[in-house]
Amino acid sequence: MTDEPLPPDALAERLAEVYLVVGPLYRKVQRIVERDQPIMGMSVGVRAVLYQLRREGDMTVPQMARTQDLSRQFVQRMVNDAHTAGWVEIVENPAHRRSHLVRVTPAGVSAIDAVIERELRLLSRVGGDITEAEVGATLRVLTEMLNALAVTEQHGESAP
Incomplete structure (x- = not known):
């Protein structure tokens, strides 16, 4: 890993990997919340x-x-x-x-x-020695992705 910005094509490939994790993560959280609805x-x-x-x-x-x-x-x-x-x-x-x-x-x-x-309490079980900087970087990347998609949606662009 490097601290240098990625060229656009390499960045796109890495961001596609993020989608592969975020989608199942979101669906898993949603299933847990729905399963626990009677408790919550x-x-x-x-x-x-x-x-x-x-x-x-x-x-x-x-x-x-x-x-x-x-x-x-x-x-x-x-x-x-x-x-x-x-x-x-x-x-x-x-x-x-x-x-x-x-x-x-x-x-x-x-x-x-x-x-x-x-x-x-459930999230406190996450391990991996994750640092504040890593969480900050994750939030920054996800926010940039969301903003880029919002601009694409505003302009009525479709995915390539």
Whole structure:
């Protein structure tokens, strides 16, 4: 391994390897979350909504959908489920009369905090003597990949 930037073709090949790991990793995590839904008491989608609201504060459904790259209809269903469970409330939006804000309730904070605590316990089992620098580099690479794909999607480009 070297600290020199890779030429575009070599970089593309290495990034393709990242996809081969990220896809199965994401699906495995999703299966674990879905399997443990009775323990956690929430679906993957509701978890995503609560986590986002916990981190970013009150948001509209369209804002959440954009930042999560999900359909507005799906996010609305997840918000409805969270509302039925008492984990969010719908409040007036001073910036927009028709697009209400979704706010996490104290019960929602407790629910998502319990889920996050459980997830962190599971993630603490990851070994390999991983360093802060390695995690930082991983996040940087994944963020660059996400940004490049967003630009491609915005311009309506297709994969070569």
